[in-house]
Amino acid sequence: MSIDMAQFHQVFFEESFEGLDTMESGLLDLNTGDVDVDEINMIFRAAHSIKGGSGTFGFTAVSDFTHVMETLLDEMRDGRRLVTQSAVDALLGSVDCLRAMLTAIQDEQAVDTQNVAEHKKVLEVELTRGADSSPVASQESATSEQVSDPVAITAHEANVEGWNISFSPHPNMLKTGNDPVRMFRELAELGELTSTADFLGVPDIHNLEPEECAISWKLHLKGNTAEQDIEEIFSWVEDECDFAIQKIQSTVQSVSPVAETTDSTTTVQPDEQTSKEDKETTAEATKPVASKKPVKDKKETAKPANKSSGSIRVDTTKIDTLINMVGELVITQSMLSLVGEHFEINKLDQLKTGLSQLERHTRELQESVMNIRMLPISFVFSRFPRLVHDLSSKLGKKIELKLVGENTEVDKTVVELLSDPLVHLVRNSLDHGIEMPEDRIAAGKPETGTVILEAYHRGGNIVIEVVDDGKGLNKDKLRAKAIEKGLIDEDAILTDKQTYELIFMPGFSTAEKLTDVSGRGVGMDVVRRNIQSLGGNIEIISELGKGSTISIHLPLTLAILDGQSISVGDERYIVPLGSIIESININEDMVNRIAGKGETFRLRDEFLPIVRMHDIFHVESAKATKLTDGLVVVVEGQGVKCGLFVDDLLGQQQVVIKSLEANYRRVEGISGATILGDGSVALILDIPGLVRLANQ
Amino acid sequence: MAQDVVDNNAVEQFLTFEIDNEAYGVEILKVKEIRGWEPIRAIPNTPDYLKGALNLRGAIVPIVDLRERFNMEKVEYSPVTVVIVLSVEGEKGDTVIGIVADAVSDVLDVKMTQIKEAPNLGAKIDTCYMQGMYVTQDKMILLLNINKLLNPDEFENLADIA
Numbered sequence: 001m002s003i004d005m006a007q008f009h010q011v012f013f014e015e016s017f018e019g020l021d022t023m024e025s026g027l028l029d030l031n032t033g034d035v036d037v038d039e040i041n042m043i044f045r046a047a048h049s050i051k052g053g054s055g056t057f058g059f060t061a062v063s064d065f066t067h068v069m070e071t072l073l074d075e076m077r078d079g080r081r082l083v084t085q086s087a088v089d090a091l092l093g094s095v096d097c098l099r100a101m102l103t104a105i106q107d108e109q110a111v112d113t114q115n116v117a118e119h120k121k122v123l124e125v126e127l128t129r130g131a132d133s134s135p136v137a138s139q140e141s142a143t144s145e146q147v148s149d150p151v152a153i154t155a156h157e158a159n160v161e162g163w164n165i166s167f168s169p170h171p172n173m174l175k176t177g178n179d180p181v182r183m184f185r186e187l188a189e190l191g192e193l194t195s196t197a198d199f200l201g202v203p204d205i206h207n208l209e210p211e212e213c214a215i216s217w218k219l220h221l222k223g224n225t226a227e228q229d230i231e232e233i234f235s236w237v238e239d240e241c242d243f244a245i246q247k248i249q250s251t252v253q254s255v256s257p258v259a260e261t262t263d264s265t266t267t268v269q270p271d272e273q274t275s276k277e278d279k280e281t282t283a284e285a286t287k288p289v290a291s292k293k294p295v296k297d298k299k300e301t302a303k304p305a306n307k308s309s310g311s312i313r314v315d316t317t318k319i320d321t322l323i324n325m326v327g328e329l330v331i332t333q334s335m336l337s338l339v340g341e342h343f344e345i346n347k348l349d350q351l352k353t354g355l356s357q358l359e360r361h362t363r364e365l366q367e368s369v370m371n372i373r374m375l376p377i378s379f380v381f382s383r384f385p386r387l388v389h390d391l392s393s394k395l396g397k398k399i400e401l402k403l404v405g406e407n408t409e410v411d412k413t414v415v416e417l418l419s420d421p422l423v424h425l426v427r428n429s430l431d432h433g434i435e436m437p438e439d440r441i442a443a444g445k446p447e448t449g450t451v452i453l454e455a456y457h458r459g460g461n462i463v464i465e466v467v468d469d470g471k472g473l474n475k476d477k478l479r480a481k482a483i484e485k486g487l488i489d490e491d492a493i494l495t496d497k498q499t500y501e502l503i504f505m506p507g508f509s510t511a512e513k514l515t516d517v518s519g520r521g522v523g524m525d526v527v528r529r530n531i532q533s534l535g536g537n538i539e540i541i542s543e544l545g546k547g548s549t550i551s552i553h554l555p556l557t558l559a560i561l562d563g564q565s566i567s568v569g570d571e572r573y574i575v576p577l578g579s580i581i582e583s584i585n586i587n588e589d590m591v592n593r594i595a596g597k598g599e600t601f602r603l604r605d606e607f608l609p610i611v612r613m614h615d616i617f618h619v620e621s622a623k624a625t626k627l628t629d630g631l632v633v634v635v636e637g638q639g640v641k642c643g644l645f646v647d648d649l650l651g652q653q654q655v656v657i658k659s660l661e662a663n664y665r666r667v668e669g670i671s672g673a674t675i676l677g678d679g680s681v682a683l684i685l686d687i688p689g690l691v692r693l694a695n696q
Numbered sequence: 697m698a699q700d701v702v703d704n705n706a707v708e709q710f711l712t713f714e715i716d717n718e719a720y721g722v723e724i725l726k727v728k729e730i731r732g733w734e735p736i737r738a739i740p741n742t743p744d745y746l747k748g749a750l751n752l753r754g755a756i757v758p759i760v761d762l763r764e765r766f767n768m769e770k771v772e773y774s775p776v777t778v779v780i781v782l783s784v785e786g787e788k789g790d791t792v793i794g795i796v797a798d799a800v801s802d803v804l805d806v807k808m809t810q811i812k813e814a815p816n817l818g819a820k821i822d823t824c825y826m827q828g829m830y831v832t833q834d835k836m837i838l839l840l841n842i843n844k845l846l847n848p849d850e851f852e853n854l855a856d857i858a
Contacts, residue, residue: 617741619740658754658756660749663756663757663758663792664791664793667739667742675751683749693741
């Protein structure tokens, strides 16, 4: 039974993080004072499965912590406790703490025990305090009040001497992977445990089924333990055993200690012995992970973890469509091969229909395969309600967040890379955009500010907008700031758009004072760079006093690109269409040669360097070597403009981006390769790289 | 590989091919495909022996001319010129690279014990790219260590020198 548990860890982590997200959104939806049982149930279930999972894998720190959360949630669920804001905050805090713990374990780093202990304490304080506000405080008989009110505790202490537990597993319990020895060991942690095994049910050696459990136990647990804790241990096997707990009051003298211990019972059951060993090895194996080393530096654990997981969750309907299509493709293929086998000219029509069917199916197949990589943008959006909730209370502002178009689907890579820039933008909107409530009232606006996060498709792009109804950008202030920072000249003439663009310049921040939310001036330029690295762009529209809209335009997928193919001699290159400004024929008058340094040409008021493709790529077959013979394609990449001198423009087409690095390595000036309609390879140009290359 | 053989009877199959009338061999399990030479797309600013890239069912596969890699005389490609597509183990995982050879010859069963260490061939051919030598009655076959010879990182070093 030695299964390598590590192989399931990844799944556990993924599920747990998902569970944490569920808990978080559930907690944010909870209305204080009003108990929505379904909502609490959902949160409870998420907590419970995290606890179960972490217990199974031996992450005891996590399961212990979740247990406390669960107790609190359980009481809320039963209506024994009111849902207070402080309780919700404590729970939200512990969700963060849990996430940090899980991340640390996933990265095989030490868990920040101090942080965990703090949160645990907050929860426990909440637990003790909550009883006062409990609507059914008098329910003393309620069995599972672990830490209800102080009186109850003393009552427990006075009365409970121990517990008698009778436990008879059903024969099939071992088969479900539950091990009594493990449970006994957990029980023993709660107090002094003695056990008597009852062998009456054990058949003689000939009829013995080693995989069935035929023993039942009478256990005696000394000490003042909460009944709930005991039930907890047995909760996994509830359906697979008969189980009864009986409280021993102090007035009753304890049952005489019993001779047999668990160990002696295990020797009788050989399979139990082995499973016990297994358990021990797994427990040992996982120990170093969960070990509680103090963490030197908090930041260390907060390091950006490897977030992009290699796996993806796909809707089964998507897979079903795919399977259907492959089925049709197979049918078309067999039809075609039938036609091909005994081909006569009168079958030409059949062949044509077959081929057009094939074409259609391939295209559909391609589309649906692409679709698999698509995730709804709610994966990114879902973290914002929490962010806004936390930040608005921190900033003392009243802010409402609206999410629109959460189901818009985006490529997985985009989703993963979009998250950080968006957080930044939303933070900026909250911190700089939305005004304090009193300012808003003074400005005649509703007290509560609104931030809208919206996603929609437009053309081949996805557009994501962050809209706020805050104070908007002050053009004069931006300008003054830029001049002060030396980013622009004092007499520079800027259009509105250019003025707004200033905030994307490195080192630009208009916040009067730095807050820990935003305002350090490293951000917006990073945001823009991130968006550009995804092949997108970012724009700002703003109106003073009314608010700002930041829109991000991104290509739907990173795997397909709109390209313009160009020819240089026998070579074919693809220029990303988005980077082409225009293509022109130039004449000698426009060209300036700078001594030995290269050539520039004048385009309206600008002087642009000419990059001779045949030169930098050493293409010997180039037809045009005189500038007047070829064409100049004016391109722009990362703020650099230049003219590419090529033989000819061919056509525009969508190309599938293939990696050159997969089998070779990066080549300067080339961002990838693609396959043309005739099956040959064409290289995709990387404009900024080309400019660098030309400057060498 | 030749060094850590324990089983004396272990037999491995090698695909042999010719370059400049010399016989070379590569482990057959590394061979993905053999195809005739067809014009391929050049990759700019790479060493001369890297002839370019080929579309192998949607993957972009770089093609190395072994003649040029071994500093031999260039020849015109003929109808028997072949591209042997190999899967190469690298640090970053497996990569697929093609080599150009004059012609493919045979598949040989080679007992591991029969592989002799590569002799010192002087400066012209670096023996560290050799796995060993196998001598039959009439000829001598150089067995190539393609993981070394076609290591993409090696390309990088050589490209820097070039």
